[in-house]
Amino acid sequence: MLTSTQPALEMTDVHKTYPMAGSEVVALGGATLSVGSDEIVALVGPSGSGKTTLCSIAGGILSASSGSVIVNGEDITAYEAKQLTKFRQEQVGFVFQTVNLVPFLTARENLLVVDEMGRRERAPARRRADRLLGELGLAERAKNLPGELSGGERQRVAIGRALMNEPSLVLFDEPTSSLDTELGSQVMELIRMEMKTRGTAAIVVTHDERITQFCDRTIGIVDGILGP
Amino acid sequence: MRIALLEMRRQPSKFAAATLILTLVAVLLMFLGGLLDGLIRNSTGAIEALETEAIVFSESSQASLLRSRVEPSTRTAIESGLDADVGGLGVVQLGARVPGNGPRDLANVAVWGYQTSVSGVPSPPASGSAWADENLKVDGVQVGDELLLGPSRTPIVVAGWVSSASYNGQASLWVDADTWRMVLNENRPDGALTEGVFQALTVSMPGTMTATEVAETVQNLAGAGFIALTVPEAIDAIPGVTQQRNTFNQILGVTVLIALVVIGLFFALLTVERTGLYAVLKAVGAKSSTIFMGLVVQSVVLTAVAAAVASVAVIAIDAAIPPGSIPLFVSPQRLIMSAGQLVAAAVLGCAFSLRRILRIDPATALGGS
16 A cells, blocks of 8 residues: 555666667666655656656556666566556556547546456446546546547546556656647646545656646656656 | 447447458358258268168178169078168169150159168158159159159159158159069169069167167178168268268368458458557556457457358248259258358457567557557
8 A cells, every 4th residue: 555655656777778780779777766656747858768668667568677666665677567467457547648549439438448458346447437537527428439529538538547447656648749738738737636636646758848837846858867 | 358349339330341251251151061961962862861770782882772782681691680670772763754744854863662761751652652852843743743764664653742862963752662673673674683682771770789880780790792881881982972072171161261361361450450559458457368359259249240141141042942953951050060160260360360469569559659
């Protein structure tokens, strides 16, 4: 169980390298990062700087080449693929840049996908999905397909999906990149409110400096190296 | 799995083309299977209908009824050593003149003399009359007609119909042993048989022994110079049957292979199209096995729908075709077997996509790629 003193994420000297044409490309070079239990961190950097790699490692999608990664007290550094899949089902939420809702499922069913693929709680999951849709102002749109929703509504469904498994850490990958400034701000306010209400940590990957005002802390990353 | 079914329900047009192609393949498979069964039935139906455990031929005949001769002494030897019903069996293939048809418009018939039970055929009719295969209806034969058989124009009256018990593609006429011998001796003097001699003997012994065991026992009792075969063995011994079956089975095998390729390609393309979606699902915790099972469920449902539509279509074709015009025989067993083969091909076809699903990297869901 997460305690107030236990960080949601602790990355220590994490390296990620890829072999390429006989040499190695460093995607992440000795990243050390701690994110508090209800802290919202903006990760800012240009394209190819290692933002996505860092998020992928924190979210258990990629394994680090070296260093240690602890999420909500769970050391995932040496996890195998199966263990990482289970870890993602239980500990992490994702909001993707291109939203990526399942096009033939309604807003409510898109939230329930997480349960279908993971815990399979059925009734409690349905209640949670309805509650989340209500909180996100989508109760009336629960039965609509993604194609029938606006960009902002789709993004809110994606946020709901990320919160369905009651994660300790949510990773937002450029959550406002496809939205205009006003809608982007509204979505960021919603993200902040949802995270703070739940006491859930978040990393928001962005290269839009305006987003950072909604975050508790901003960390820069360039060429795989974390900066201030 | 539920998600896979929801996709089929909400986006049926995505699966329409593949279902249509598979339905056509299924119709082809079931129709060819029906033709094979019909041809085999036309060649072997009469033998298949014999309710007997063993059939005894003279060894030199190579299980050909027309060449075989079995003397009464052999029958006595079998009857004395085995508590079984032993009956005589013989056939003669002739042309039959049908009342109202032209003198050269002959119906091909196989005239059977029998002393055993035959499935779907009543006990032998009165002397001089016959139970006729309903395929003769195509030749204009009616109950009560007097057919003139062979060059001697031996008269036989049609007493009633029996269904599909043909032999060598010829409609059967089932007569008592004495009538058969008379027809044989009058029209095939080279193959004439004296009283008590038959072309083969049937040995019926329902009970605890298997047909193979009965055949082995009968073989021992009949002694050298005779062979005792089970009914399936006797069917396989009919010239051309095995070759016919093998040829059709190869065609059916290729058809199933086509179904497998169609399904494999369709779901491989669908998997490529869904790569981004699968990456997202994997990122939120979906296992590769869960995603693959979704594909399998979709392929099985799609194939089952195609097989069901094809079954109805083939049954309709069968009903529309007049009996005896083409040798199509549609049986529930054939339809179920074809559907089963298609479902197996569907599951196997999906396996083409398994490697691709396993290789989808959830990391590609991040970074907008």
